[in-house]
Amino acid sequence: MxxxxxxxxxxxxxxxxxxxxxxxxxxxxxxxxxxxxxxxxxxxxxxxxxxxxxxxxxxxxxxxxxxxxxxxxxxxxxxxxxxxxxxxxxxxxxxxxxxxxxxxxxxxxxxxxxxxxxxxxxxxxxxxSQSQKEARWLLVECHEHDHPFYRRKIEEIIGQPIQVAYLENHSDVHSALQDADQIVTTVNHADEVKELAARYHKSVLIIGANAQTSTLLEIARLEAGRSVGFVCLGKKGGEWMAGRVLEAGIEQIQHMTAGFVDEHSLQQIIHASDLLYASAAVYDQLLALAPDKTRLYPMLLEQSSEALLKEASNLLAP
The missing domain is CATH 1.10.10.10 (Winged helix-like DNA-binding domain superfamily/Winged helix DNA-binding domain)
Structure with missing residues (x-):
């Protein structure tokens, strides 16, 4: 450079x-x-x-x-x-x-x-005038979940950029909440964000996501006892991924979770797993580390969440 x-x-x-x-x-x-x-x-x-x-x-x-x-x-x-x-x-x-x-x-x-x-x-x-400007949208999430996925899907639906504030950065969150016209968070942090937003007399849209059905079917076909690792930006994100598998009634596998930022845990899960499922946020990096084991774990925004976002966007349109 x-x-x-x-x-x-x-x-x-x-x-x-x-x-x-x-x-x-x-x-x-x-x-x-x-x-x-x-x-x-x-x-x-x-x-x-x-x-x-x-x-x-x-x-x-x-x-x-x-x-x-x-x-x-x-x-x-x-x-x-x-x-x-x-x-x-x-x-x-x-x-x-x-x-x-x-x-x-x-x-x-x-x-x-x-x-x-x-x-x-x-x-x-x-x-x-303010009426000529786009409404200020805010997504509140944490660094551990696949926040790029939520940001991307929201922006596709509302047709404009959205600011992201991370719960780990308390001062940034409070400042962003004060300025926001519409606040969005995920079910992962619904109660916490609603409590914070209430201080500024503002409501919050709660959105959720699911694993793609074809991926769940793929995991359901795995032999009993296979070791499967779920990797996201942070361990909580990996736990969310594994949770969707368990909710689908898939219990024959041995699952492990890790965050990509935790290098020690990541290396452990790479060596111990037969297969690795990575969120889109870390897929390319994990594929480079373990190309023979890594598969993508696609996420889908819930249809009800899409409807909520579209309705709110229409109400806030200038």
Missing amino acids: TQSLVRLNADFPIPIHVQIKEQLKLLIGVGHLQPGEMLPPAAQLADQLQVNRNTINAVYTQLRDEGLVHMQKGRGTSIADKSAITAFRMRQQSLYDHAKTIMTEAQQLPFSLDELMLASIAYGHLFL
Whole structure:
């Protein structure tokens, strides 16, 4: 990676970490950074940009939370898998096309691009009414479940981006709850999120998911006593996956669960299992570690949840 990967303007009144994150997102969105490509180590990029290493770590963490990169202890930070990046590029293509057109036209005007952007922000804040803006949707989840799946499905249904706040980050959750027009969480955290939202006199949409029927049938056909591992972002996510199998009455297997971020438990489950079922969020990475054992565990949003989201989206439409 060269020093020109990201370019900062210390005089521009947008925080440095936002400049770094948005430029990296742009490089991913327009294809300059490809799925699987490694980003510079935080210390290296921080040295190139002359910023604190914690700033780069925070940016990488935010990109991970948005599903755009993978962070693996001892292995560095890489661009996410092709399916996640393709979906991101599809969402962002129109935005980047408009930005390119506006910037190209603005170069012919008698003022700088920085002046144009600042004036546009000021104008939007002052004169564009709230009714013309999209409703602010918020998904509250944890880092252990397959939150990229829920985010992706919600955005497909409501037709706009949704902010994600993670219960592990208490201050971020409270700030996001205050600003949200519509709050969504999963059955995994329904009671906790409803209690938090009640402090701000707001209601919560509760959505749920199931395992794909064909996958459950596949597991049901396994020989008795086979060792099957279920792997998600965190152990709780793996336990959810195994729980759907047990709910379906499939009890002939010996199941184990692990989170991909727990390297010790992950290695144990890889060696001890005959088969591994991975959520979409970790499938590509687990497949690389155990190609002969790994299978995808597809999830489906419940039909009732889809209906709730569609109804809420229609009610909030400007």
